[in-house]
Amino acid sequence: MQSQRFWGVASGMAAGALWGLVFLAPKVAPEASPMMLTAGRYLAYGLIAALLIAPRWRRVATVLDWKAWRALAWLSLAGNIVYFVFLVVGVHFAGVGASALIVGMVPVVVALWGLKDRDSPPLARVAPPIAIAALAVGLIGWESLSRGGGAGQDGVQTLIGLGCALAALLSWSAFAVGNSRWMGRLPEISPHDWSLLTGVVTGGFALLLAIPAVLTMGVWSSEGWLRFIGVSFTVAVFASIIGNAFWNQASRLLPLTMLGQMIVAETLFAFLYGFLWEGRGPTVVEIIAMILMVVSVVWCVRAHRPAAIAAAEGEH
Structure with a gap:
């Protein structure tokens, strides 16, 4: 069980x-519209996925029924097409x-959603690391906004960007929960093949x-074309x-509440890549926020240890 948790956390990170x-894509290819960036990225994804799964296509496809294909369709939309369009608009208009601040709240939404799962610890056990993750994301977002994350945009454009980032948050939260559920229902399909199937549908x-x-x-x-093609395939x-x-x-190895915490890594790395792109180091506030993110993940891992869950259940 501990080995499973370790590899689940490593995979999530x-x-x-x-x-x-993905947060750098709109900056590297600024001439591409949100629709163009989304189409380019996922056409490349669909093409590569189709080539990789082609040798196993007949065997894998026979496992799926109509409900599974329908699930792949809405997961492809929620977790890829819709999410990325909203994210690109958010980055363009709000920075x-x-x-990253708003999308970084996904762990809070997913973890709260997963509390009803049978193998999840009580709320009292996961509330502190969830609160720390929210604080870390808030600190990083506040610091970024104070530096002028939406500089050069008027109030209406910034508001549109924030609204689109919120839509991206809701879209990806729905995907994270739904994808975890379906991965559990289809143990005969490997995580890699499920990802490739999602890619084929997304490519369509x-x-x-x-x-x-x-x-x-x-x-x-x-x-501009070379940049766009390079960004799309990368x-x-x-x-x-x-x-x-x-x-x-990670979805197969971790319970949903713990899985949500792993999404914090996306926000952490997005800011690290942002530092490299801007050619600067992190500020004191940003360093503190990154440390809080690591503490949050480690704390959540400990809260999901079987001994900790058993002790928590014994307290009620």
């Missing part, structure tokens, strides 16, 4: 490290800091999205293919 890259949606995206795009330079491979495989592995 690895997924967060790779997912943090990386504000967007991206193909439809590409039509209006191309029709509404402006004139790009060859350098994010597709590292965040969508490898990152999702790590996350699905």
Whole structure:
């Protein structure tokens, strides 16, 4: 059990490290619209996923019934297409800091949602690490906003960006919960194959999205196209293919309340990548917030140890 927890935490942290890259995509390719970035990323994801799963397609597809395919469709929309469109708009209008702050609240939403699971500890055991995670995200977001995370935008645009980041939060929370449930229902499908199936379905949606995206795009330079293609394939491979495989592995090894804490890593790494992009080091407040995030994850791991859960149940 302890080994399972360890590998679940390691997989969740690895997924967060790779997912943090998506916050830089709008900055690296600023000429691309949210629709264009989303279509490019997920067309690349769908193509790569289709090639990787092709040798096993017949065997894997026969395991899925109509309900599973329908679940893959809404998970692909909630966790990929809808989430990424809202996230890109949030980063464009409200900045990386504000967007990462709001999306970073996913652990709180998912952990509270998962408290009704049978293998979850009582609220009193998980409330402190959840509160610490919220405090850490709040500190990082406050520091980023005080630095002018939405600089150059008027009030209306910033408000739109914050609203889109909130929509991204709700969309990804629904995906995290739904994906964990379906991973538990289909143990015969590996986490990697489930990620590839999600990629194939997402690629289909991206193909439809590409039509209006191309029709509404402006004139790009060859350098702009190279940046866009590079960003699309880099994010597709590292965040969508490898990152999702790590996350699905964590989803299978960890209970939902603990899984939510792992999403904190995405916010942490998003800010680290932001520091590198801006060419600066973290401030004192940002360092404190990062330490609080690590403390939150470690505390949550301890709260989910069988001995801790048994002791908590004995107290009631």
